[in-house]
Amino acid sequence: MEMAAIAIGESEWEVAVPDKPLKDKLYFENLKSVVIDTNLCSRCLTCAAICPGGITVVENKVDFPDYEDKCLDCGACVRVCPRFVYEPKSGLGSYIDFIAGRSKRFAGQDGAMVTELIVSAIEMGMIDRGLFAGRDEKWATEMFHVREPEQLAITTLGGTKYTFADVLPELKKAVMFTKRGVGVVGTPCIVSGIRKLQQEFPLFRERVKLVVGLFCTENFHYGDISKFLQEKGVDFDKLIKTDITKGKFIATMTDGEVKFKVKEVEEIVASGCNVCTDFTALKSDASVGSVGSAAGFSTMIVREENAKEIIGYIKEKGYADFDEATPEELDYLINLKKGREKNIKK
Amino acid sequence: MEEGEKNRNIRILHSGVFTPLRRWGTKWSLWPCHFVTSCCGVELAHAFACGFDGERLGTLNMGIARQANFIIVEGTITRKMAPALRIVWEQMPDPKFVNVIGACGQRGGIFWNSYNIVHPSDVVPVDFFIPGCPITPEGLLRGVRAVQEKIEGRDRTTIEFKHVDLPSVEKEEHRVPTTPKIFAPTPAIRVDVPREVDWDFGKEVVNNLKAQLGGLYNSIAITDKNRIAIKTTPENLMEVARKLSDSMGIDHVKNVNVIDVAHERKFIVEYMVSGYSKELMPVIITIFTEIGRETEAEAEPGFPSLTPLWESANYSEREMHDFFGVSFEGNKGMNEKFLLAPDTPEYPLRKDFKVEEELYVLEEGVPLAPTIKPPEELTMPVSEETLDEAEKNDEMVACIGPHHPGSGHLRWIMRLKGDVIVEVNPDPGYVHRSMEKLAENRLYIQNVPLFERANISDPINMNLGYVRAIENALGVEVPERAKYLRTIMAELSRIGAFFYDAGIFSLFTGHSTGFMYVWAIREMILEAIVRMTGSRCTPSFIIPGGIRRDISDDVLELTRNFTFAIDTRLRKFEDIFVTNPVFIARTKGVGVLTREDAIRCGIVGPFLRASGVEYDIRKAEPYEVYDQLDWEATTGDAGDCLGRFLGRLEEIKQSVGIVRQAVDAVKGMPRGNVISEEILGEYKEVSDDIRGYFFRVYGNLVLPKGEWTSITEASRGTLLYSIISDGESNVPYRVRVVTPCWMNLRGIIEASKGERVADFWTVYGSFGYFPPEADR
């Protein structure tokens, strides 16, 4: 586990402490009043990842039980929170390449190409583990560290999830375990959290080697969506996959389907998503989504060199088919999300 | 226990006219009910054998509950044993007393968070608790004295602590540290991580296998020297096994293992097989396959059994069925529990069954050990099939054990036709303390004492096997001096274990003198071990990379003297027992296992050698310094009880020679450096005595990813440890241990078929069966 050679350390050092808007309060109270209580929070859990105390999720909300007692008041949470000082961004962002791809090795919707990217990165030796979100029997997300392609035999890793995953706390663990580097997949909010972490802490700069973003319009809290789906008549024991196509939410079960309009679920969209303007994960190394390419293909916005390398590797090995993608098809959703800027209360 | 029940005996003793006589009589005539429930029984035997002779105190060990008035509960009470304990207690006449010896019987000792134990104090009222693991004979006799004093009216704890106030200067609040255990999230579990080794024969075998198996396998890899792993599918498994059996002469299964990879929704099922032909002897071929963890409609995940091909897989498959709920189709024992009690939690070795976590801080109101509800039903049922079968054929069913002077701690269900045994069905698991589960939740180093407790009559070999698996994984080379010292200790342990078995064997044939004579020899061995390590039965002295501390020259001298002194007493033992015509009449030609039967049943060690198979791991795959010393492995061809016994006796004589040579060699070596510097890292100063830096050096031991299998020749045969590591946790993902006694169980059943009832104990004794080792 030793990354660096044993160095003779130092016995005195300094840490810069961030500013507090509310001077006489704890940092967590600051975070709470600025981000959480104003419904700005995207539930990316970057704070929970870095917090040495106990920031966690309580009833769909980021919270810190007993913070009066347990908060160490170090300020790490406000340092890493991507929305403490929120600069909403939108658009397509800068990119090197804009292509569509279809994995030959993995099956599935958008997931397949993401998996392909991460697995290829592992094979190349760029990273030694990738972080995926899987799901348990009750369709709650659970994080999965993939170290070897064999581990991906599990079907539940593929398929889109419409609930939040605790990516960042797991990323922290993965960073502590990794020897070579970590690759991670996440929604735009998670990507921005990772970037913020990297900005603050060199450890993450060194060890998070690949960040794959996903196109994202909105996300749901597990508690909300599961209740909603059950009301609609979905039985989790029989559920096979969920899908959103053509404005319809389709839950396929072993004994039939449940369909309803996406509009219906808008009531329960997480509050943080209402202020999110980023559709294409602008800060990622590569963004992947289904919009903008032919059926079966995934659109990939390659933004950084490392992602390009991987694409090159995939092409070389012939792991995937590649095709043209049309950036224009994304405009509708990009604009839709851009429109949410108005929800941000200044 | 209710307060009233606890003091009932004293009330009884103090009532009536003849109270003084009554108290005096009871005091000096405490007859302990011979109720060996676990490994503390070894020390109990020492307390009542010639070394300490408990009979001096008027305590005559009595086999039967009705005639005894004192139970010494020896160690762990498992869920299966608890009803037996209660029944035995209820069968005893009043006034009766109960002492619990050993930490396992108090708050569980090292098994405190096991799923299969109960606290005896919840089952019966206990008078005295004697700490230790195991207790010393002195401790046991102190307990007897305490009961005697209690009868006289002085009920007291025999230790008095002095209370010293701690410094109480200004108080500072401190944060409590978190657990030192690191569990890797969703680890990658692989049993076939290839390793570069210099092993030409292996490459040849792999090429042959590839050619023969054609499309039947998914991958073949050399995972270590003498280890090959073949991955296949459940459908092809039987075919692969058949091919291996036919073309390579693979004839026995060493291990059946299931690994629950819960986060990947699968089980890995593996069979470790090998053959007894000359070149295959040290080789272990692992055939493994993966099956889905979830099935439709409550059914257990199914899997074709290899028992029809290799009978030696039978009991291990049934065990795995108990542990994981994996159904081996084709094995007949799949519809009932084998090792586990009826009320043991279902499928305890699955990863979603969690055990209690350690607490590192003592707080008011937090219990010191989990509360465990003892089983309520006081029944020990016999399966309907056995009863029906017996009734149909006009046979008698007799259950021997778990409380029986000649049963050990397991139950034998016998079907008898007159005086002849038709069949014996074992009912093991009365000492199943879930070591494999506990090992998954403890640091690698904490498992050293855990596995040692599988068999405290042969502790050092148990210890050595586990440590060798770790060293093998880490690729650590042990210092020469430590290797010799380890060999000396392992051989002492082997001698001790043999004499344990010889003692039990002589008791089973009704010869108590034989028992006493060998126990005197054991007393010498334990003296040597206690001087080396500080503990009589559970040294935990061998640690990865060496031994805990160097051994002084005068102890070595004592050990060397012992190798000569043993002769005097061994000769007496031979004169009175081994060559006793009655003993020979009882054992000769009884319980014969032919070479084929022995291999088929998968028996191991000296018992296999007695049937003519020349397989001794110390020769086949030499470890420590066995290849540098001059000794011979023994073999025989009679395959009967006498042959098994004499073969082991000869082996002991060889062991004595090994010890003598090793001591001579060690004496010429410079002192110090008994722990490998590779392991010590920056703490190189402590290479002669780990004291002070044990946790720093070993606390964070992490093994490389893969499966690490070690085989060693323990006293009773092949001891196999298989550690599956994920390469990130400092806790093993799974440890599988196959003890020789577990494999030999099948042999006992086979050998006693068709013999007379009385011969069952001869067969049983000749196999040196030690239930805690078998049940783990």
Added chain:
Amino acid sequence: MKKVAVPEYRVGEKVKLHARAIGTAMVESVYPKTVTTQYPRERKKMPDNFRGYILFEVDKCISCFQCAFVCPANAVRAKEAPNGRYYPTIDYAKCIFCHFCIDSCSGGALKTTKIHDVAYKDMDEMLTLTEEMIEPPEIIREDKKSVEYLIDEKDLHLKRVREVDTLFVAVTPPVEIPMVSQCIDRANCIGCRVCEEVCESGAISSSAENGVLKMKIDTDKCTGCGLCVKECSMQILRLVRK
């Protein structure tokens, strides 16, 4: 491979063997090789490294928790003393006498005794608090003699001495390897001061001024217990040699 054959005996030999067995018994009934230690009256001498009950010295304890961490039976748990530091307690109802705790105690605060024969009438009494581990306890002893095993090349002999064996041994302290905690990666410090809170020797201090948190490890006070290294969530501390 040495082959061991099962012997065949004729009638004459059998008679001889009967005679030998009977003869052995007769000889032993006249000159027995008795090896019995008559325990409550006599006591077997145990070697100085014997693993028995454990004593504790407060002054030497650095509250490193290693005894609690290493205990395979979870018998050792630390308890908060009136001065706020944590000292070990031992639950003898779980202790397996492996003495991993003693071998882990770098300060030499834990040490062994030769006490091993104790009977408790109640399980609750088996928890030995720190306060009770400091002074040597008293046990009920009835022994007047001590017995030592002597093994020479001929046989085992019991040497009886009319003296009461002391159960407490003088222990040499373990090798001292002075270690000290140091920061090796200041850039990743999040300034949470967990190290300061967990440090029981008060070696780590912090002061905040002008938006800068100054962390300081007092290398003289630092006992090298390693708790801060273990607890640091960013793993920026390491034990190094003084």
Added chain:
Amino acid sequence: MIDINSIISEMTTEGSQVIIPLIQQMLGLLPDIPMIKLMVSFILWKPIFAALICPGFSTLGILLLFFPWIERKLCARIQWRVGPREVVRWLGGIIQLLADTLKFIFQEVIIHKDAHKFYFLQFPLLTFIPALLPILFVNIASADAEYPLVAIQSPYAIQIMLALICLFPVFILGMGWASNSRYAFIGTVREAFMYFAYEVPFIIAVLAMIILFGTSGSVAITEWQSTWWRWGIICNPFAALAFFIGSAMATSRLPFEIPEADQEVAFGPFVEYSGIGFGLVYIVCYEKMYVLSALMTMLFLGGGNGPYIAPLGDLSGAVWFLLKTIIVMTTLAILRPIYPRYRLDQGLGMGWSAILFLALIALVLSIIMRSVGMVL
């Protein structure tokens, strides 16, 4: 109506009082109260003395109290240990059995629900009868003594003793049956088999001696063996050996401890007995040993014959007799630490081959000795 006067006159006739010079003086010191005098002479009346004091009840009681201790001590000594020691340490633990007995007496007696209650309780007590009665026919006086010291004089003493001894197993079978337990059942069957195994050679061996002696009265037998070279063991060692092995089988001593084999059938017929019930069966084993040893002493070791010890008077023979009996008992006891246990079929086989063969040789030898007049 008992005629007391005639009994008194019977009591005081020549030779009907036990005369022990050592205590005769003390008797003279007794206060001159007729009742006490009468009682003393009643006790010293030979038939009563034999029945109550020696070799009868008191001797038996004392022996039963100490012999198990002797056995355990001896066994312990051979096994390199100490044996019962701590109870009243200055006596060396000699009253260990007293403690055991007291415990047994005051212990709970459990009759389990499947047992036949009536017989279960009855049989341990009943076993005492065949075990006690044979003692009445034992003559412990030496041949030199003018008058025998025996409770009942009968020309068929040996036959009666034999008949009573052969009743032992019946009660043991009864106990096993009443216990209604599997182990007891197996043990009982084993007892029955062993009974078949030893009974025939045992009786033949005794028959051989009766033929040799030409009489079966206990007094005549003692007289016949008046010099040491006429002792039964020297005249007919085969019979002695057959008888000895037979007794070992009859008393379930190792290597023939087959019915009780605790490692196999957990004390067989006695498995369910507890408290005083077990105390009785435990004691009965030793009683059987005593009776058989007494018979062996009488038949083979010259009974009470031995050098006359003047101060003991009539008791001189008794001392020799008891000494010999204890030696025989000790020999039986010492088998325990020497031998493992035979298997049932082996025990049965031995009984019907080797021992029967020995007994037949003994019989033939006796007949030859008798008929060719080798008898001296």
